[in-house]
Amino acid sequence: MDRLYEVMFIVRPDVVDEELDKLVAGFEGTVTNGGGVIKATEKLGRRKLAYTVRKFNDGNYILLTIEANGVVVAELERRLRVTEPVIKFITVRMDEEEKRLAKIRAHRATHKKRSAEPAFHAPAPVAPVAAAVAEPVAPATVPATEAAAEPAAVSA
Numbered sequence: 285m286d287r288l289y290e291v292m293f294i295v296r297p298d299v300v301d302e303e304l305d306k307l308v309a310g311f312e313g314t315v316t317n318g319g320g321v322i323k324a325t326e327k328l329g330r331r332k333l334a335y336t337v338r339k340f341n342d343g344n345y346i347l348l349t350i351e352a353n354g355v356v357v358a359e360l361e362r363r364l365r366v367t368e369p370v371i372k373f374i375t376v377r378m379d380e381e382e383k384r385l386a387k388i389r390a391h392r393a394t395h396k397k398r399s400a401e402p403a404f405h406a407p408a409p410v411a412p413v414a415a416a417v418a419e420p421v422a423p424a425t426v427p428a429t430e431a432a433a434e435p436a437a438v439s440a
Contacts, residue, residue: 285353286320286321286351286352286353287351287352287353287354287377287378287379288323288349288350288351288377288378288379288382289349289350289351289352289357289375289376289377289378290347290348290349290350290375290376290378291311291347291348291349291350291357291360291361291364291373291374291375291376292345292346292347292348292373292374292376293311293345293346293348293364293370293372293373293374294333294337294343294344294345294346294370294371294372294373295307295343295344295346295369295370295371296338296340296343296344296369296370296371297330297340297342297343297344299344299369303369304327304344304346307367307369307370308325308327308346308348310363311348311360311363311364312325312348314356314359314360314363315348315350315352315356315360318352318353318355318356318359318360319352319353319356320350320351320352320353320356320357321350321351321352322348322349322350323349323350323351324347324348324349325346325347325348325349326346326347326349327344327345327346328345328346328347329344329345330342330343330344330345331343331345337371337372338371340371343371343372349378357375360375361373361375
């Protein structure tokens with residue numbers, strides 16, 4: 285069963301363009317001879333690496349998008365591993381990711397997203413101002429029992 289894969293590999297920065305083209309053509313030939321299909325080939329150019337790899341700080345990035353079975357991918361990875369100018373590679377299976385994204389898109393299409401703006405609400409009725417003002421309260425008086433409990437001032 286053929287599946288969709290992305291193969292990203294980094295080639296040494298000192299490889300000239302003609303050799304790089306031959307290298308990429310050789311990897312494409314491995315896929316097509318094995319019964320796979322090349323969907324896309326992108327040369328992303330020379331970029332700085334996040335960390336030093338085999339004493340290199342930058343490299344030429346190439347991205348192959350292929351449709352192939354596991355045997356072809358295993359052979360391609362083997363060739364990437366033994367090819368001296370290739371300093372790093374990674375293979376990612378994309379069909380599961382595409383299926384996950386399609387599921388999310390379908391879910392979003394069926395469930396409309398709420399608008400970012402709040403819905404318009406009529407203002408709440410306001411109570412009359414006169415009712416909101418409280419009646420003045422008389423000052424509190426101290427009961428006589430508490431006044432008697434307080435010590436009397438001493439005059440000298």
